Amino acid sequence: MAKKSRTKARESPPAGEVGPRQPCPCGSGKRYKACHGAAGGAPAPYVARPFEGMPSECDVIAMRELVPAATAPLAVKETDRPVRLCSLLPAAAPAMVREGGAIWLGLQVQHQYGDPARDLGAVLEKALATEEPGVIGLASAPGDGPRLQDLVSDSELDITVHDGFGYWVDDLEEDPTVTAALEQANAAANPTVRLASVEAAYWTSVGSKEHLRWVMPHPEDELLSALARLHAAGQDVIADGSRLVGMFRAHGLLAPVWDLPVGTGAEVLEEPAARFGRDLADAMASGGELSAAERSARAGLANRQVTIR
Known part of the structure; x- marks a missing residue:
């Protein structure tokens, strides 16, 4: 995962909100309460999802935050x-x-x-x-x-x-x-490949590790619940030996991150990523209350979030 100044998700409020003691997402380096969270203290309001409505919103976020x-x-x-x-x-x-x-x-x-x-x-x-x-x-x-x-x-x-x-x-x-x-x-640029079978999913190699980082357009709460359902069912594996290790939160959207065995490469991820996309859509459409195992999985995923902006 990227080496940037970041805040662990356990310090983050739910649903993409910014806590008063977190770094301000505007990038000023100040805490939110001393910057855009201060009453009248910032020249412009902080926009939680600035690229909403932009063509290829998820790819724009990836290009801004993840892709060299x-x-x-x-x-x-x-x-x-x-x-x-x-x-x-x-x-x-x-x-x-x-x-x-x-x-x-x-x-x-x-x-x-x-x-x-x-x-x-x-x-x-x-x-x-x-x-x-x-x-x-x-x-x-x-x-x-x-x-x-x-x-x-x-x-x-x-x-x-x-x-x-x-x-x-x-x-x-x-x-x-x-x-x-x-x-x-x-x-200084890590090798990166955009998958062709799905939108805004990028394989990258950082030398000792490979990752798949996938910016997704879904509302955070719904996406977390769907990912929890897939995890509890053992359906969140993208490739042999891969593991969903957490996710970035950037510009109002989540980007799940998978660790991949070194040598996996991008090509073998195309079909499994497309299948995962279909499974995710089904999980999001299923609705209903989460089971105990799914609630546990959801809590684990929420605690492995890293806020970039």
Whole structure:
């Protein structure tokens, strides 16, 4: 699982709420009660599920929090300029206007003003207002205005996961200095593959371990109960030797995480992941009270959550 500043789920209130002593999800580094949880103490309200309504919401969250190097063309309303959504840009830039006017929009950025979708919308508007090449960013909270999902079409994103950050220079001539910097950045990027059989599920290798991390769109309470039913029935195994070890909570959604035996790879997960998706849908539709074993499983899953944002 990712190495980020995080809060154990046993300190977290239910249903995705943020406790007063937890780190503020806006990324300020302050406790929630001293930041967006303070009466009148923050410039903008914290948005629990900022990317709701965004095409491919779960993949956008994965690109922002879990996937090192990925891109997707972004269809923006009322412009014919090419816009490229990127997991990460050089120096964590919010956006870049390239030679020729193309816009690259970064998801993994330094600033946090409470609503990342509004931040992205403001950055995109600034980029669209200029054609001069350079870095586009925000120096302060953007205030009211359109969010990213208000500016783009409803079409699902066509996501490409890259082996490294070569896409940073795929529109430039080769430069030895840039090549050396890329090699350094690439060395820190864990190999990652997006599964084709389901949405927003990513295999990754971190050297001594392999994981499947799957961002799911379902409400937290319903998803936990369904996962508990599958666990109690022994139906939560994705591959031989795999184990559901916990889940991330990010931007209002949960991302279950499976540990996989080293050498599993991504390809063998396609059919089992599709089957698990069908089983999960059935478990969510079944409803009814949980059994004692299912309640125990649910409590165990709830205690193995890690809040990213």
